[in-house]
Amino acid sequence: MSHRYFPHTEEDKRVMLEKCGVDSIDELFADIPAQLRLSRPYALGKPMSEVEVRAFFRSLTDSCSRLACFAGNGHYDRYAPAVIPHILSRSEFLTSYTPYQPEISQGTLQYIFEYQTMMARLTGMEISNASLYDGATATAEAMFLAAANSRKRQRVAYSATLSDAVKETIRTYARYHGTDIVEIPEADGVTSVDALTSLLSDGNIGGVILPQPNRHGIVEDFTGLAEMIHGAGALLIINSIAIDLATLRSPGEWGADIAVGDAQSLGIPLSFGGPYLGYIAASKSLMRKLPGRIVGATADASGQRTFVLTLQAREQHIRREKATSNICSNQGLMALYVTIYMSLMGDDGLRQANSLGAAGAHWLARELELTGKMRLTYPGRPFLNEFEMTTSVDAGEIIDALAGAGILAGVATAPDRLLIAVTEMRTPEELNRYVETVKALQS
Amino acid sequence: MNNKLYDKLIFELSRQGRRGYSLPDRHFPDAIASLPDALLRKSDIGLPQADELTVVRHYTNMSTNNFGVDTGFYPLGSCTMKYNPKINEEMASDPVIASLHPDTPVRYCQGALAIYHSLAEALAEIGGMAEFTLNPYAGAHGELTGLMLCRAWHDSRGDRRRTKVIIPDSAHGTNPASAAVAGLQVVPVRSLPDGTVDVEALAPLLDDTVAAMMMTNPNTLGIFERQIPEIARMVHDAGALLYYDGANLNPMLGIARPGDMGFDIMHINLHKTFSTPHGGGGPGSGPVGVRKGLEHLLPNPRVIKKTDGTYDIISSPDAMGRVSSTLGNFAVVVRALSYILSLGADGLMEAGGLATLNANYIKESLRDLYELPVDTVCKHEFVFDGLKDKSTGVTTLNVAKRLLDYGFHAPTIYFPLLFHESLMIEPTETESLDTIDSFISAMRDIALEAASDPEMVKSAPHTTPVRRPDDTDAALHPRLTFDEL
Numbered sequence: 001m002s003h004r005y006f007p008h009t010e011e012d013k014r015v016m017l018e019k020c021g022v023d024s025i026d027e028l029f030a031d032i033p034a035q036l037r038l039s040r041p042y043a044l045g046k047p048m049s050e051v052e053v054r055a056f057f058r059s060l061t062d063s064c065s066r067l068a069c070f071a072g073n074g075h076y077d078r079y080a081p082a083v084i085p086h087i088l089s090r091s092e093f094l095t096s097y098t099p100y101q102p103e104i105s106q107g108t109l110q111y112i113f114e115y116q117t118m119m120a121r122l123t124g125m126e127i128s129n130a131s132l133y134d135g136a137t138a139t140a141e142a143m144f145l146a147a148a149n150s151r152k153r154q155r156v157a158y159s160a161t162l163s164d165a166v167k168e169t170i171r172t173y174a175r176y177h178g179t180d181i182v183e184i185p186e187a188d189g190v191t192s193v194d195a196l197t198s199l200l201s202d203g204n205i206g207g208v209i210l211p212q213p214n215r216h217g218i219v220e221d222f223t224g225l226a227e228m229i230h231g232a233g234a235l236l237i238i239n240s241i242a243i244d245l246a247t248l249r250s251p252g253e254w255g256a257d258i259a260v261g262d263a264q265s266l267g268i269p270l271s272f273g274g275p276y277l278g279y280i281a282a283s284k285s286l287m288r289k290l291p292g293r294i295v296g297a298t299a300d301a302s303g304q305r306t307f308v309l310t311l312q313a314r315e316q317h318i319r320r321e322k323a324t325s326n327i328c329s330n331q332g333l334m335a336l337y338v339t340i341y342m343s344l345m346g347d348d349g350l351r352q353a354n355s356l357g358a359a360g361a362h363w364l365a366r367e368l369e370l371t372g373k374m375r376l377t378y379p380g381r382p383f384l385n386e387f388e389m390t391t392s393v394d395a396g397e398i399i400d401a402l403a404g405a406g407i408l409a410g411v412a413t414a415p416d417r418l419l420i421a422v423t424e425m426r427t428p429e430e431l432n433r434y435v436e437t438v439k440a441l442q443s
Numbered sequence: 444m445n446n447k448l449y450d451k452l453i454f455e456l457s458r459q460g461r462r463g464y465s466l467p468d469r470h471f472p473d474a475i476a477s478l479p480d481a482l483l484r485k486s487d488i489g490l491p492q493a494d495e496l497t498v499v500r501h502y503t504n505m506s507t508n509n510f511g512v513d514t515g516f517y518p519l520g521s522c523t524m525k526y527n528p529k530i531n532e533e534m535a536s537d538p539v540i541a542s543l544h545p546d547t548p549v550r551y552c553q554g555a556l557a558i559y560h561s562l563a564e565a566l567a568e569i570g571g572m573a574e575f576t577l578n579p580y581a582g583a584h585g586e587l588t589g590l591m592l593c594r595a596w597h598d599s600r601g602d603r604r605r606t607k608v609i610i611p612d613s614a615h616g617t618n619p620a621s622a623a624v625a626g627l628q629v630v631p632v633r634s635l636p637d638g639t640v641d642v643e644a645l646a647p648l649l650d651d652t653v654a655a656m657m658m659t660n661p662n663t664l665g666i667f668e669r670q671i672p673e674i675a676r677m678v679h680d681a682g683a684l685l686y687y688d689g690a691n692l693n694p695m696l697g698i699a700r701p702g703d704m705g706f707d708i709m710h711i712n713l714h715k716t717f718s719t720p721h722g723g724g725g726p727g728s729g730p731v732g733v734r735k736g737l738e739h740l741l742p743n744p745r746v747i748k749k750t751d752g753t754y755d756i757i758s759s760p761d762a763m764g765r766v767s768s769t770l771g772n773f774a775v776v777v778r779a780l781s782y783i784l785s786l787g788a789d790g791l792m793e794a795g796g797l798a799t800l801n802a803n804y805i806k807e808s809l810r811d812l813y814e815l816p817v818d819t820v821c822k823h824e825f826v827f828d829g830l831k832d833k834s835t836g837v838t839t840l841n842v843a844k845r846l847l848d849y850g851f852h853a854p855t856i857y858f859p860l861l862f863h864e865s866l867m868i869e870p871t872e873t874e875s876l877d878t879i880d881s882f883i884s885a886m887r888d889i890a891l892e893a894a895s896d897p898e899m900v901k902s903a904p905h906t907t908p909v910r911r912p913d914d915t916d917a918a919l920h921p922r923l924t925f926d927e928l
Contacts, residue, residue: 003790005526006797007875016804016876020820025796028803028820029698031667036699043568047787050530056784057777060554061539067551071544074768081464083495085536087502092444095511095527097519098724101853103844103907106448107509108723111502114453117924121489127923130724133580136768144624165768168743172764176591178626219482247475249484262768271535272555273545273769274580275726287921293724297928298917300909304448305928310917316583316620321629323620328583333722336502343453343498344463346490352466355475362474382478396548403551411546428470 003047067408068430072217072386072421074135074163075276078243079353079424080267081344084337093336098293098329102308108332109307112295115339122245122342123259124252125281130293131330135239135262136169138278139209141291141325142237142260143170146207147179148324149289153206153233155180157199159191161214162239164413170209184208189378190220200232207235207258212248216378217386217419219248226255235286241265242279242338244384246350247358251281258282266338267345277334288314291325356424357385360431364422365389367435373398374438377417386421388413393441405437444514448908449504454925456501457491463498508908509723510852516878518805520824520855520867521615521663523693523715530785531718531778540777545769549755556754559746559770562780563730569791570689570709571702572732576741578771582690585710585729586621586657588742588766592733593655593684593708594625595740595763605654605683611640613663613859618688627654637817638664638861642673649681657686660704661694663859665802665821665869675705684708692716693871694799694823697792707734717779728775742766797872798823801879805868808883812890816862823871829864830893837893837900839864844911845892845903849885 002008008016013025022028029037048056069077088094092107099105099112112130119128132138143156158170160183167183174181182199185192191210199205208229213219222238229236237258238251243265245251251259264276282290288311296310316323345353365387369375374389391398395412402409407430410420422431475483493501511517517524543555563575579585590608597605608627610618612634619629630653633644639662649656656678660668668674678685687701687709693716695701701709713719713728721727733741743758743765756770783791799822806815806825813827829839843853843866855867870879893900904910922928 003786003793005528005786005790005873006793007873008797008800012876013800016800019807020800020803021807025800028796028799028822029667031669031820032699033669033672036672036704038697038699038703041792042697042788044565044783044788044791047790048784050785053530053534053781053784057534057537057558057781060557061537063554063557064539064543065547065551066539066542067547069542069544071546073546075545077542077544079464079466081495083463083499087499087506089532090503090506091513091527092506092509092511093723094532094720095513096509096723097517097522097524097721097852100519101510101843101847102912103847103904103909104444104510104852105508105723106909107505107507110452110505110508113923114925117454117926118488118490120924120926124486133584133726134768137580137584137766165765168765169767172591172742172766173624175764176594176626177624219478221479221481223481245484246488247484249482250486253485269541269774270544271541272543272547272552272773274772275774276768287923294921294923296917297922298913300913301911302909304909305450306909306912308912308914308917310914310923311921312918317616319620320616321619321623323616323623326583326587326617326620326624328617329581329724329727331722331726332724333720334726336723339453340498340502343491343493343501344495346462346464346492347488348462348492349464349466350488350490355473356466356469358474359469359471362477363471382482384475384478399548403548408544408547408551412548424466427467431471 065403067403067406068426069408070420070422071408071411073411073419074262075270076265076421076423077270077425078265078267080341083344084340087340088333088337093333099309102306106307109295111336111339113307115335116295118339118342119279119281122242123281124250125259126284127287128279128281129290130295131335132278132280132292132327133331134276134278136166138260138280139166139239140170140173142258142280143179143209144324145289146235146237149235150206150233153204155182155204156207157182157184157205158209159184159211160186161191162211163215166239189216189218189381200228205232205234207237209237209239212238212240213244213384216388217383218378218381219384222254243350243354247354247384257286263338267341268334268337275331275334277331277338292327293330353424357422360422360426361385361387364431364434368438371438373441385423386419389418389420391416391418401441402437405433407434444510445507445908446906449508451501452925453491453501456493456497459492461492461494463493463495515850516874516882517852518854518868518870519852520869521690523869523871525718525871526873527718527720528782528785531781534781535774535777553754556746558777558780560748560754562776565783566711566730567732570732571700572709573735574738574741575730575732576745577730577776578742578767579729579731580767580772581725581727582710582712582729583617583621585731586617586688587624589686589708589710589731590621590625590627592740592763593686596737597654604652607653609648609653609656611658613638613861615663618657637819638662638666639668640674642670646677649677651682653681653683655684655686657688659688659691661691661822664817664826665824666817666819667822671704691823694795696795698795702734713775713779718782719775719778726772726775728772744770794872801870801872801874805870805879805883809886812887824867824869826859827866828862829866830890832894835893835897837897839866841900841903842866842889845889845900846885847904848906851882851885
């Protein structure tokens, strides 16, 4: 009997083979040299029923620990309204392709237009594209944009205080593409402004990439930097955690030319790494250089407001070997995710979520210092909801001890460093349990 | 889907004072006020203010402006719009997986690593490769990763002259774009009239500056490159690697494996061959596989199975580098594994044949009315060069738009660039004879309409919620946000 995903009856096959003038499906592959034909079945199991598929995954997910998440490092356990997965499962959204036929894709095009508007407003920039893969690759795209923006200044400087994953990704992209990059060193937990000033004086820097907050959770002060960077003829690119921008000074307010980062923090489930959402927003003057899809408004034949994919001359399938980005698509469904999220949360919801996380984080940091087992690595540096502790006990041991208490303590960024994040999801009881477990640790 | 447009934007439904969220009260003292004022946002964002039901109705109504695989037949060539099974969705939304942080230490996420490794192993078996990474986020990202890996291999042998990549002129634009981003110079190779690579034209292009040759097989015309053993030998003799673009892998299921054809590196689009939903343009997933001897170059971080049966995540300075924040789009990986388990070896062995049967049946049923530029057996897809009768002035674009009135998604149009009126049809194996027959009937009706009432076809579509948007205006006067309307 055939599989439930294959509708062909034996009679159907007979009718179709007859039309094709062959006696068997195998004959349709007669052009493939015999030595290339697969001569055995795949060494994979028998088809599983839904009952068995569920049991298979259950057996594996049961072996994963369910821990209250204090890990961040760019990706956070955030509150998501119950509404969102229900709308995302609308199969008109879920099972459609890139909106090549605008007449039957207005749903996708409308929400991307809303997304572009919301991301532009959140970042304080004029325009946004339709989204990219994740924060690291979005930063690499911004690096290419900056390197190609000026013939004279093709070198891109990036801060050592960007997260390791972002730095490693842009180094990989730069190495193979041949982009000239240079790291701005870190001083006392933040980007060294002296080093940046000196690099800019060389006159060959086309772009500067700075993080907000940085890899230690520190909110860096960029006062005066935009003027200095623009004065040197370079673009300012700020990489931010999206939700933080509801509270922190936005890239637009800092004078950035490009805002990039990961938008996972806008309620997207952690899902062990993805799918997430990269964003890129920019000044309108960079519109024709932005990578990826862009949706624009127009009118249809009867004058109705209509949305279409636009400015496609920028895109890889048109530019081919002259392309500066190979991005084909976007993270469509995840763009819908954060669009619904922002529609429900509004300005107040985002600010309130940040306020809850920050209040918990500052309380936890103080209480953990009082245990004497760890101290803030950079005391006095401002942070929002994530901070780095230097531990007197091995960070891995702390993580194991807290896992025993049902808590993922954070991310061990070094043997004696623990990066800890608190979001609106963490309860007072969990924070207390965290502190009590650390207190009980043997020094 | 709708005949009448639902035309609102959420900003137009916003009313001061409404809200759609709930959060607990703050338990600890406020911390924001203690931050330096210079670091704080001064302006409002300007997000909508809307209650929950308003938001739910808005997006639900918006969805009905859209067409998906669950709505109807989607014969979009080169996109493999097969059915997206629902059990996959259920598995991907498992609450344990949904809440698992990517930086969870390995001893607390063994099950998730087992899922990753199980899919990687299954893909290696299907692709005939030694090992896969699932880190790349999309097909284009997989291409880029694979080409970077190819460069890393030459670099690791001290061979730094290899800066060219040979790509057939029939290839999708993403191939040369990926090559350019990977720092490679593109050398196109001519196709024969049947769309396959001209081996004689290839020979003189192969020298010690070529890093790789990039191909799909079957190619973009749905034709199997039967010279592939010879091409692989030539490419390898020249010291280059052969790269397989997995965009067209679907008809090879159960038939042949890229590794056995001589390919060294390949990527797979899980959102094509392995049934994960396209989501209106993403998220996808573009795993990259390599033959034996190249595994150590796969990107960081890498999931390995240890001899004691447990899993670990490693990073190596010898690897090509890192291309993603995380181990990739894990929830997409879960869906693809669920699909492979559901079909099993038996089902996967059948899929390629049925996809090919469906494509050939459509081709044979329409060839009297549509121009078939390459008359041979096809695989999962084939290309018409517009209507046979060109005298009516009805173009491929007109046919595509008219199909929307019949309730079908349009095929891929004006690609490949080898013909002026390309109309590329890929039905996939999940479509029934009944659906395919009604599509054939619509295509035949349109061909007759083109002769009897060409103006009606040229002014199509007539029944869709919007008709013929003004693309020129959109590009000349870009309005990209609500503030610009």
